[in-house]
Each structure stands twice: as C-alpha cells, then as structure tokens.
Amino acid sequence: MTYRTVKQLADAETPEELFTGQWQNRSSVLDDIKPYLDDRWSEGCTNAWKL
Template identity: 80%
Template sequence: MANATPRTRSARRSDGGRPSVLDDYKPYLDDRWNEGFINAWKLWKEIVPLGYKGSFQRVRAYRQKKRTSPRPMIAPPP
C-alpha cells in the first residue's frame, strides 16, 4: 500500500479550476493507480480513513477519467 498522505488544500488548483474535495487525495489515488490498483470502491474505502469526506461517485468519476485518458507510450528496449 502506498504511504502517501494528502497534501494541504490550496485555494486554487494548478489548472486554474475550482478546488475539489478530492484534490488533496489525487496524488494518493494516482500512486495507487500506477501500482495497478483501479477498483474505485476500494480506493474510496482507503481514502475515507485518511480524512476524505466526499462521495464514492466523485472517486469513481475521477477513476473513469483516468481510464479513458491516453497513457504515455513507452518504447520497448532495443
């Protein structure tokens, strides 16, 4: 399991949008995603004890967005 903790909430997101209740937990979710852990329900259950007060649906929507975004291409070694 990743040993990440949520970062301090900022007034504005780096992309200029409004802050989301999920913003503080996105680095943790991204780390878990990169480890291959993509079950939204289980991810939600992991961040609730860390202090997340938002809905499961918000976590599911974030995970869905990650699933549909293109992943970087990595060339195979020669």
C-alpha cells in the first residue's frame, strides 16, 4: 500500500469516509453485511480479524 492509502485508512473516523472515488456506486460482496460491520465499527472494533 502507498503512504497515502494507509493515511486515508488510518484517518477515517467512519466507514463511510472510505467509500469514495471510483468505487462509490459499485456493488460489493460486503453489501449484505455492511450493517453488521457498521455496528462493529461503532463498538470500536476496527480490526477485521476480530469479527
């Protein structure tokens, strides 16, 4: 990853901040579990390995 990518990921306060640019309107394999991921993010779990 580039420094810019790492900084963008580290600086994001909400998951929505990461949904920008060319991928914004595309469907994702995560679409079905986004509400669950949002809940986990709100609980402070920002490490995907702890899902």
